Amino acid sequence: MAAARSQTDVNRTAILAHLGAHGSASRADLARALEVSPALVTQLTRDLLADGLIEEQEAASSGGRPARLLGLVSHDLAAIGVKVAPDHVAFVEVGIDGVVRRADVQPFDAVSPLAASHLIDTVRRFIEQSGSARVLGIGVGLPGTVAQQGIGVVDSTQLGWVQVPLGEQLRRALHLPVVVENNVNALSAAEQLFGQGRRFRNVLVVTVGNGVGAGLIADGVIVRGRSGGAGDFGHVPVREDGPLCQCGNRGCLEAIIGQGALVNDARSIRLIDPDEGVDELRSLADAGNAEAREIFAHAGHQLGRAMAGAVNLLDPEVVVLLGEGVQAWSHWQDAFDAALRSALVPGKRGVTVEVERWDDDRWAQGAAALVLATPFDAQGVAGDQGRLVRERLVAAMEHRP
Numbered sequence: 001m002a003a004a005r006s007q008t009d010v011n012r013t014a015i016l017a018h019l020g021a022h023g024s025a026s027r028a029d030l031a032r033a034l035e036v037s038p039a040l041v042t043q044l045t046r047d048l049l050a051d052g053l054i055e056e057q058e059a060a061s062s063g064g065r066p067a068r069l070l071g072l073v074s075h076d077l078a079a080i081g082v083k084v085a086p087d088h089v090a091f092v093e094v095g096i097d098g099v100v101r102r103a104d105v106q107p108f109d110a111v112s113p114l115a116a117s118h119l120i121d122t123v124r125r126f127i128e129q130s131g132s133a134r135v136l137g138i139g140v141g142l143p144g145t146v147a148q149q150g151i152g153v154v155d156s157t158q159l160g161w162v163q164v165p166l167g168e169q170l171r172r173a174l175h176l177p178v179v180v181e182n183n184v185n186a187l188s189a190a191e192q193l194f195g196q197g198r199r200f201r202n203v204l205v206v207t208v209g210n211g212v213g214a215g216l217i218a219d220g221v222i223v224r225g226r227s228g229g230a231g232d233f234g235h236v237p238v239r240e241d242g243p244l245c246q247c248g249n250r251g252c253l254e255a256i257i258g259q260g261a262l263v264n265d266a267r268s269i270r271l272i273d274p275d276e277g278v279d280e281l282r283s284l285a286d287a288g289n290a291e292a293r294e295i296f297a298h299a300g301h302q303l304g305r306a307m308a309g310a311v312n313l314l315d316p317e318v319v320v321l322l323g324e325g326v327q328a329w330s331h332w333q334d335a336f337d338a339a340l341r342s343a344l345v346p347g348k349r350g351v352t353v354e355v356e357r358w359d360d361d362r363w364a365q366g367a368a369a370l371v372l373a374t375p376f377d378a379q380g381v382a383g384d385q386g387r388l389v390r391e392r393l394v395a396a397m398e399h400r401p
């Protein structure tokens with residue numbers, strides 16, 4: 001009985017979250033999206049209508065009979081997304097419709113002995129400004145490995161963290177559910193909820209920027225590997241005698257095409273000054289400088305070859321490419337396309353590559369999606385924290401003013 005009851009709660013919450021995340025939907029849409037029977041959707045939505053949590057809306061359909069849509073009554077629920085980087089922290093408040101309502105960036109020093117307490121203080125300040133919105137939970141995305149989202153112990157060479165129990169520290173201080181995840185996996189969760197993952201079950205998400213990373217949605221599930229470390233695409237070995245990588249090895253993809261590597265290449269030929277960076281390099285390429293363009297084209301070529309390897313291995317329906325690096329994509333593109341297509345096996349040459357426009361909120365938005373995704377967390381990846389988010393969602397909907 002208890003099991004049946006909790007399954008009903010999960011399905012009720014899933015309906016609420018789906019309507020919140022995707023907007024109004026018909027009963028048939030809900031049954032398809034949540035993979036439950038139409039009869040069950042009818043029963044669950046009858047309860048939700050009776051409780052006043054959702055409402056019937058009329059929408060004209062293209063042919064004849066109007067489709068009856070269901071929509072949320074209350075919209076004041078939000079998730080907090082936090083992106084932790086070595087030198088700054090970015091925050092967003094995201095409604096359950098997926099729309100960013102507020103954003104902020106604060107300086108941060110990940111290697112300071114006071115890093116944890118500083119992070120807690122800045123997260124608390126951001127939440128205190130949430131006004132009327134009820135916060136369902138906090139999602140944290142960072143460059144590193146997190147063995148279990150719902151526990152949140154972090155290993156990160158970029159942050160200089162070894163076994164930092166960040167999830168527990170935040171939970172204890174803030175008394176909210178906290179889910180911690182590798183930031184590319186967090187972006188994959190956002191793709192699943194709001195992006196390409198809604199249309200496809202096999203999606204390869206690749207990020208290029210300071211680091212190079214990948215997230216893999218396989219058969220509708222984000223692949224985390226044995227210890228949460230799947231998707232270290234940046235450390236695919238490319239050149240045996242290549243430059244030293246942050247991981248300690250030589251010639252990793254990231255050490256060749258990461259933004260730091262491109263800047264080093266440009267400085268070594270005195271194309272940019274020692275105090276200039278990737279923005280100046282991009283400006284030169286935009287202005288037609290051949291050496292600057294060659295640096296980006298070389299990166300595009302290397303990425304294309306490496307990505308062909310990943311596509312040949314994983315067979316995704318679509319590759320989503322995003323990250324700070326795509327701001328210079330026009331200079332990567334031709335060499336990337338040629339290298340990718342020539343290294344794919346014939347059966348996979350039709351794979352679609354979607355390059356998404358990048359803005360700086362995206363990492364934090366991905367982190368917030370970790371919280372918003374928990375109602376669909378059929379594998380229990382978020383553990384106890386997912387259950388706590390679901391409880392807060394149901395409680396908030398039932399006790400709204």
Ligand SMILES: [Zn+2]
Pocket residue numbers: 234235245246247248249252254255
């Ligand atoms: Zn490496």
